Amino acid sequence: MRTTSRSRPPNRRAMILAAAVDAFAHRGYHGTSMADIAAAVGISAPALYRHFRNKQQLLGQCLLVGLDDTLARIAAASRADSRGSAVPFELVRVALELRGLPRLWQLEFRNLAPDDRSAVLVRVIRLTGHLRRWIHGSRPELSGPDVELLSWCVLSVAMSPSYHRAELPPPMTAHVLDAAVAAVVSTRLPRSASSGLVRPVRSDTGNIELDRALRSERMLAEAARLFSTRGYAAVGIEDIGAAVGVSGPALYYHFSSKADLLDQIVRRQDEWLRLMLARAVAEGRSAEESMRSLMRSFARFGVDEPDLLAITVSEARHLPGDAVQRYRRVRRDGIAQWGRLLQAARPEVPLPVARVLVRAAATVVIDAVRNPRLCRRGDFADVLVAVGEHIQSAPIGQRGMAK
Incomplete structure (x- = not known):
């Protein structure tokens, strides 16, 4: 009896790439194995290695x-x-x-x-x-740096849905994002006399007792920097200790594990977000004023603490399961509250649409503060505020108002 071998699908390479994108995007590079990707495609690991030599x-x-x-x-x-x-x-x-x-x-x-x-x-x-x-x-009147900044902001707005679950049908989401993009490009950018963003320089000398008292804070700051630049999985306790000037095991006097360090960093961001929201609501004399206050606080926080902001986007998935759920709940609640604040200022905008606009404005800040091509501007925070406010005031039109 003749046997027929199973034919290889002509699009197998494309199938592998699609499965890999999904796996890497959801579980991370270090959390995904070649065997995971092979299983998702329905092939053996050796068959996968015939297409790609390594992960x-x-x-x-x-x-x-x-x-x-x-x-x-x-x-x-x-x-x-x-x-x-x-x-x-x-x-x-x-x-x-x-x-x-x-x-x-x-x-x-x-x-x-x-x-x-x-x-x-x-x-x-x-x-x-x-x-x-x-x-x-x-906008031919804009300078080259201004054009470049707005181009990156447009890219961030377009990519913003990749960080959250879809709440609107794709055509409606696209319509809202089109309006946000148009708002970015029409933003009147502020002007600053300063030519560069001056960041504080930390001195290695000072009061020894004060340094000891603040050592745990320095550990958190250095861990945030290393996690942001290298990734959580690529950083060891010894790396964090060396950055602070202590042996790796000395960190265990302050934190139970590397995961505990990450958890504390993410909690700090949670606390800042709650504080920003509470202050904006308490101090604003109107919804519009509260919105402006919140946008200024978020942009200033991003410029001052880019590593802390970046980690909550890129490294929170490495938290233990219960901590991941806590962070996702805090983030979801924060966006919902920000969206309700926007809706109070613009009652005609449905809440799901308000959340799309809020996420677009927040993504612009999150991406921009990590972009070395942009963050040397002296008016950086003011520019981010202007762009974020314009996104949230984007005219949506009737297509985007359907609930």
């Missing part, structure tokens, strides 16, 4: 192929519309279709091989280049 190469291909596809669609939109207005329209829809890709780029870029990291940066710069040409054509 790092697979991560690189996920981003490079996804960005190449995105660039092809954006370039086609640019050719189809000489004014360039089709570019942001298409970007929003690509980002909604490929929700895992933006998240993967933001969270796992540091785990790429050096050559892939450079190749991804080249593609992202090309992507923002399309946006820069459109923005320059729309």
Whole structure:
């Protein structure tokens, strides 16, 4: 009897990439194995290695192929519309279709091989280049740095849904994001006489007793910096101890584990968010004033504590299960309260739409404070406030008002 071998699907490589994007985006690079991805595709691990030699190469291909596809669609939109207005329209829809890709780029870029990291940066710069040409054509009076800043803000708005569950049907979400993008580009940017953002420089000398008293705070600050730049999984207790000037085991006098350190850092961010919301509501004489106060506080917090803000986006998934659930609840409640505040200022806006706008404004801040191309501006916080306020005041129109 003749036996027929199972034919290999012609799109198996694409199936592997799609499964890998989903796995890396939800479980993280270090939390995903090649066996996990092979199982998701329905093949053996050796069969997976016939396509990709290791997990790092697979991560690189996920981003490079996804960005190449995105660039092809954006370039086609640019050719189809000489004014360039089709570019942001298409970007929003690509980002909604490929929700895992933006998240993967933001969270796992540091785990790429050096050559892939450079190749991804080249593609992202090309992507923002399309946006820069459109923005320059729309607002020729803007300087080059202003155009670049707004291009990155537009990219953040388009990618913002990748960090949360969809609350609206995709067409309605796209309509709201289109309005937010238009608001970004029409923002009147403030001017500052300062040419650079001056950050405080910590001195290694000082009162020894004070240093001992604040050692746990220094440990938290250094752990936040290391987790933000390298990733939680790549940082050891010894790394944190060396950054503070103590032996690794000395940290156990203050914290029970590395996970406890991360938990305390995330709790700090939770406390700041609650404080910002409470102060905005208590001190504002109107909903509009409270909204402005909250946006200023959030932008200032991001500029002052970029590592703390970044960790809650990129590293919270490494918390123990109950802590992860607590953080997600706090974040969800914070966005809901911020959305209700926006709805109080704009009663015509349904709450799900308000939350989309709030998340877009918050994502602009979260992304911008981690972008070295932007954060040297002397008016950085003021610019983020202006952009965030304009996003939240974006006119939605009737299509976005359906509940």
